[in-house]
Amino acid sequence: MATELEQAGFTNRSEEELGGRWGMVVDQDLCTGCQACVAACSMENNVPFVGEEDAGYGRAMHWIRIERLWESTEYPEVKMTPFQPTMCQQCHNAPCEPVCPVYASVHSDSQDLNLQVYNRCIGTRYCGNNCPYQVRAFNWYDYTDARIRPELTTLQNQLNPDVTVRRRGIMEKCTFCIQRIHKAEDKAKSEGREVEDGEFTTACAQACPASAITFGRIDDPKSEVSRAATSSRGKHLLEELGTLPRVTYLAGGA
């Protein structure tokens, strides 16, 4: 049964047609679920920890999370699905973009990424509602304020100055480490050249001991990420919804 989107030809477009410089590939056969990427992303992007109670309510602020689902739960034929690191898919056709009443969740024309402009956000949470991957996190409280949470007074020393620290009422999500993108582009610009693939990478890809996450210039057919994205094992999450995600998953298992 072809959906309307399929009939309109949306899913037939190649990466080249869709454009964009940055892409990511996650190899689920290699991901061991170790959570190094989750820790790395949180340290890099000043993602707050919410504590046990709020985490139990589903308010944990992970920008990337490892999903563990079950294929079968009948002991002894128990099988988990391959670990699935899920972050903002930076959809070409993002459902979160058109719904923001104040244009905080906009598409960047220069970087071709889905931005989250923290100072515009007024916390309607419509974007989080719309995201089919549920990768948007909302600051339900002031999780980063040391006046409310004195335990943060010394922990604040670790905050990354390149990333805005968010207050309550603001939505946040994976940005493909846009601060690293900007830094690398600035350095390249100062040397009078373009950013090369492999010059920098996202925090999650840098930490992963299994090298399961690859990030880079998807518009360069010779880059590692381009070659990986064209693998026969490649698939997209929730492809049938027509969001055209920028992240390709390589299926786990044989």
Add this chain to the structure above:
Amino acid sequence: MSEKISRRDFLKLASVGAATTAVLTGCGPASRYVVREPYTKMPEYTYNGLSTYYATTCRECAAACGLVIRTMQGRAIKAEGNASNPVNLGKTCARGQATLHGLYNPDRITEPYKGIRGQPLGRESGSVLDWDAAIQVVADALKNNNPSEVAFLMGMAPDHLFDLVSDLTAAIGAPAPVRFGALGMFESRATLSKAAENLLGQPAMPFFDIANADVVLSFGANFLETWLSPVAYTRGFAKMRRGNPKRRGYFIQFESRLSQTAAKADEWIPIHPGTDGLVALAIGKLVAEAKGGVTPRAFASVNVADVVTKSGVALETLESIVHHVVEAESPVAIPGGTALGQSNGLSTAEAVLAFNALVDNFGKPGGVSLSPLSPNQNVYHRPASAQEMTDFIAKMKSGGIKVLFVHGVNPVFELPKSLGFAEALSSVPQVISFATFPDETALASDYIFPDHHGLESWGYQRSVTGTQQSVLSGAQPVVSPSYNTNSTVDVLLRAAQLAGGKFAEALPYADEVAFIQSKLTNLIGETDGSFVAPEINTFAAYFQQHGGWWKNAAELPTPSAASALGQGVTVEEAEFAGEGEFFFVPFVSPTLAEAGANKPWLQELPDPTTTVLWNTWVEMNPETGKELGIENDDVVKIVSEAGEVEAPVYLYPAIRPDVIAMPFGQGHTAYGRFAQGRGANPADVLGLHFNEAGDLAFAGMRVKVEKTGRKQVLSRLEGKLGVYGFIEEK
């Protein structure tokens, strides 16, 4: 309001509102009134606003992964792996990433302290000393006691401090320092070492080259979690899977519960606890028979049908595994984890190593070899086994130790209570702790002379295993110490000088850096390593810059397989301690490991297989839960012959119905606000039950499960409803 407001009045009210809003927004962001102090004593090579990167070594476990810390204006802001260090090649695990939460932890000990044992830290129950007084205390402790009654108990990191203490104790006639760590206990390092000695010829950690293997049989080894060198082994695993475009490696895990490692296996075989060795022998025999020729003595006497019954593994499964092994080019088998934590752990390890000999992979790519000695090491060393710790505790109890120095380990928490370490402390007149955090052992000490955090310290760490290159990873401070702490090496050096005589002669070093350099002198002029330097100052500069020194080529100290196969390997049936219908499997939390509970971001990481956050749980098969009438979040009491512990249940389908499991890492009664009073410690139910090598048979307890009637809701990342395809009955 019943009266309508006129337009004029409305405008007046509105303008007042607007003015107020203008005042509030005009105040601007909170940071406007922050004063900015320039980094006045900035190192010359630092540019304002640009980061400075320092290479050091991670101290969250003993694997010796190299880190590069990004610092900005004197603050460490991100930990990354050192791309040159052969152990981790630029990668880090979650604990390495969260190490900054240790450096900037709100509960660090900030100054030298004389406390009252058992009392919490604070001015009411103790007093702050200055460092001169503290060093005098150490000097007196060394001088005024018979050397045989001075004891050092240390963690598995850092190595440079261990070397210093080894030198000191050797020179003054005191017993050598004892090293211990919970990770080492759960890894059964004494068992692996002994098995390697018996079958491979040296008491080293064996190295399993899974990167180049095409079939991996793991008997309980959790090499993707915290086992020995997880970053290196994860890299090896990735290479095994997709490193060779012509083949995808095949991985089989034998374990009574589906651990994170087992979740990545192509086949998870839930064998009966304690039968790993028997299964290895059975597979070995079948492989030998399939290959034809004489079955080696090691495997000749095993009864396959008997093994099938005992282990619960079907004959067809064994035969299919045999088929994989026979067809493989480079199969390898790994013993570890719960397989070694049984009363028959040593013979299990030997059986698995003999299996490797059978498939002839000793010293070959994809096979087993001995881990090389580190560059400045000439004797293999391992941490103390639980039996050796029991002997040490007996010495404490008998009054044979008058002063105990503790660094880098928290035995009150890490050792099972049944070993009686906490009680034995009362027989030691003076206990001096060098803890950085207020852990249980520090609070049970007389003095705490806090060491710097690992990121504020100099040092080096030897790579025990994980790579075939000989690696010495270096550490340097990446930030100035935040508090009035002092390097323990410096404290001991100054105390030795103060004590004079043979103490001063034993440690004739000006400071920590001079000591470390003295241990690097044998590497000067070496040409087969990561850099060459003609004299010590150049060497030290490069050592700091690169984050260590390592040999360029792989070394594969290889024994002959013949001796391994010629031995008879008898695996006795595992004996279990205590009574109860369940086998108890404690496992090291893959996110927290032994010492991560005080780092909030590690607590917030969900457990990979259960997705539980911030707490401890008991894994129980849902069928078992149904039989016993236990639901999710029901708090149960686990009772063994040695003790009891309570925790809420998580119904987990991927575990044998006769097994229950609990993660180790929580259950602290001190150690800071994020760790204290959270979860439960499975070590509380472990008893004095050892394997043949002296390691704790931590998976060899039988336990009873009692309902308490209470519920404690576990926070999980996954949703609760319909997770396993069944809706929980209310």
Add this chain to the structure above:
Amino acid sequence: MIRKFFEWIISPMGRIAALIVALSLFSLAAYGIYITQQSPAQPIQFKHSIHVNLQVQCLYCHPGALRGASPGLPTLTKCWGCHQQIAKTDTSPLLAVLKDFVLNGKDIAWVPVAQVPDFVHFNHRPHIAAGVNCEDCHGDLSKMEIYENPQVLNMGWCLKCHRSRTEDNIQNNPQNDSQISAVLAEKRTKLTDCGTCHY
């Protein structure tokens, strides 16, 4: 009760009272905004005009502007490098403050003035590289004593320049070259993109 209040408010007495309250709130608000826009007091009364008129280059004390995001504030050693050789350091009461800081090794707690909010990541390097002079944004420092912003550093003001410098007009593209037009268009996209500064 409310009804009575409204009746009183509408009466002449009430109106005057309401006017007084409104005026005082308004002036309070105006004063509040005024004081937030004033330059704060600095620990040392550093006068830019003196130094600029002595031909000290901006980049001498603020070298970071050429390399990265933050131009930086000079360290104590930088100030002392010159001032220890100047006779006036011993005689001037204003410089006595500096002397006290340096000789006692105290940090100077400068209060930042040319500030943008936390959620803006401003990078000096591309601006210097594009040929923007320091005084274009920070004012003529040869005439400024204690530093204060010559205009409010808000987004509208930033965008004014970003737009005008990327407009495809005679000034930016005198030969009406299509290639330059393309470059200008790309630059404009980048300079008006939210994610360039807000991330």
